[in-house]
Amino acid sequence: MIQFPENFLWGAAASAPQTEGHSLSNGKSPSTWDQWFSMCPEKFNQGQGPETTSNVYEMYRQDIERMATLGLNSYRTSIAWTRLLPDGQTINQEAVSFYRDYFQTLKRYGIEPIINLFHFDMPWWLMKKGGWETRISVDAFSTYAATAFQLFGDLVTKWTTFNEPIVHIESGYLQGYHFPAIVDMQKAVQVGYHTLIAHFRAVEKFRAAGINGEIGIILNISPAYARSKSPSDLEAKKLADLISSKSFLDPCVLGEIPQELKEYLNRAGLSPVTQKGDQKLIRENPVDFLGINYYQPMRVKSPECPNFPPTTLSDIFESYDWPERRVNPYRGWEIYPAGIYDVAKMIKEDYRNIPWYIAENGMGVADEERFADEAGVIQDDYRIDFMREHLLQLHKGISEGSNCFGYHTWTFVDCWSWLNGYRNRYGFYKVDLMRDYQRTIKKSGLWFKDMIRNRGF
Template sequence: MIKFPDNFLWGAAASAPQTEGHSLLNGKSETTWDKWFEEKPELFNQGQGPQNTSNVYEMYHEDILNMVNIGMNSYRTSISWARLLPDGTHLNQEAVEFYRSYFQDMLNEGIEPIINLFHFDMPWWLMEKGGWENRQSVDAFAYYAQIAFEQFGDLVHKWTTFNEPMVHIESGYLYGYHYPAIVDFKKAVQVGYHTLLAHVSAVKAFRDSYNDGKIGIILNVSPAYSKSNQAGDLQAKTYSDLLSVKSFLDPAVKGTIPEKLIKLLTDNELSPKVESGDRQLINDNRVDFVGINYYQPRRVQAPINPNKPAKMPEDLFANYDWPDKKINPYRGWEIYPEALYDIALMMRDEYGNIPWYVSENGMGVADEERFMDDGMIDDQYRIDFIKEHLEQLHKGIAAGSNCFGYHMWTFVDCWSWLNGYRNRYGFYRVDLNDHFQRSVKKSGLWFKELTRNNGF
């Protein structure tokens, strides 16, 4: 049997905008998702917008009991900035009562809450001022963080600032997937820089509050693997890792932006606007732990005839279609569990063996109703996926990597942005046609055995 360390965190992850529902009720103001759905509902799968998602606002108590039923001892979700501070200044007392009840319920049932502050849900009032393009967003986020720590710091002892900051940067400012759907490499770099400053400013607010907990950041890490050992392919790997991995991991853990990244941006006329004092702020506010979201690797090769200076990341590294890949056809993502072992060693060897955990890992599958068997979805493919990844994670822990937990995306099927409910990820099915009724899948029962044995 593969056994995991004592007190290992077994759980799942989600976010406020993808689960809570009540998106314009109970004092919450609009986010970019509410506004985009209002303006362009045709962009959203089957017209599924952010209004109801999984109705956790009403059903959180039932959900927490279901967490207990499958052996979870921890859960990561987020606070909605637009719910807590609808205008950025005034506290929504109903939101405070909701979140305090939600978090206390977790604690009462032995579930440790890990609470994240930002999961792609930019408040509309701030978006109207330029969102992350505007440096005012840094102070606005720091104030929001401070309020959250004050209101919930007695209940929550593990905090994170951002979930996957690279996603709102790339999706919103490079590839047009998320609002405001801009394609501009230089703007994306500036948005990334302001996001980094918002992160370290929130860490500073946490330290200044004398909170007795820990604070970290959650990063999506897709390690780059080069097509060959030729110089051009290896340089493509270096560029990919600098932009996608080290850009946030280095400042968060080491307190410095890599000099190679600074040079890369300078050489390509992409450098962000900075102010004196920024470097010191970054250096002084490092994290206590890191969450790593891992779904897929990145295969890269040297680009052919790239633009110079680079107009897009593809001018620095081109995608390589590895012929031996195993694929999840529903997302088009490669399944490569071995990268989780490589990540474990990277955290051990390059980042001082800082405490870290797998904050997301999961498999989205469309039309899961096909696999209904006697009233339960038989998602053996998800069980196999988890096993393969846990084997590699255990190998990394055995090699000395300081990993303290594993969270699946996600607990109950959730709304996934423009994709709506096209792909399902949960341990529990959500029936959208029957008042959001929950029912456990086969993977949930397997997870219960996993947590009971602390291994498999």
């Protein structure tokens, strides 16, 4: 019997833009996703945009009842910046009522809300001014964070500032996946720096407000594994870790941007524009806990034809296919449960064993109706196996002293996934888009219920 500690947080994760719907109504202003969909709907899978998603705006009470039925004791979602402060200053009272009832309902059912402030949903009014490229974004986010703390601080005791900040940096400014879909290394560095400073300003606001609770950040940590022990491959691994993991881990937990990263950016002529007092802000505002999203490892090798200064990530490190890898064919992601143990060990040894939890872990699969039984229940044994394997490795890390306090899967009900729309499904509950968003539990949801009751398997 693999058993987890008492008071362990068992739950699921989601975000406002991927679940709420009502994205251009009820007082909400457009985000970059709303605007991009209006401009280029052909980029989105089957024309599935952010307007309705999973209709949680109308169905959250019933969903919370379902969470309680499964035994979840925690749930992470986000506040939509564009819903709460449509123009950056004016409070939308309908949004206040919605979120307060949402969070109160969770608490009434014994489910702790973990509330995140930013999940890739940059307000369009701010994007028109330059978004994270400009320093004004730091002040705008600070205002938004302080407003959220004031309005909901009596209901929420666990806050996070950003979900996967490296994603909107890399996907938007280095890989062409998310708006503005450009490749510009200098802008990417500046966007990353402003995001980092916005995080610390929010933490500073939180502490100044005297909120009864804790504040952290959610990072997607994919440990880098080198192709070989050659100096060039090991250098690629070091840089991959510095950029993708340590760039936020070190300042948020240890209070300092890695010196090696600063030196590399300086040599490349890519150092960001900073302001006096930034270092003090970083040093004096460490997080209370970490959320870690883990899906896959990074397999890296030295670039075949590197450029310096780099113009893309492939000038710094390249991916390679590990010969022994297993792959989720629907996402193209490697399935490597041992990586979650390596994360647990890293946090214990390198990051003062700070309290942390798995904020996302899950498996997206397309066309799941293929696996439905005669009663219409999707027999997603693949998802159960995925969770079981990762939980075994997480349990190993905890048993060796890593300070992990919870496990959240992505996600509770099937949700909208950016350009991918509803191509891949992740939920414990199927969402039927053709039948008023009807929810139907999958086999994995029933398995998770049993596991929570037994605190293991």
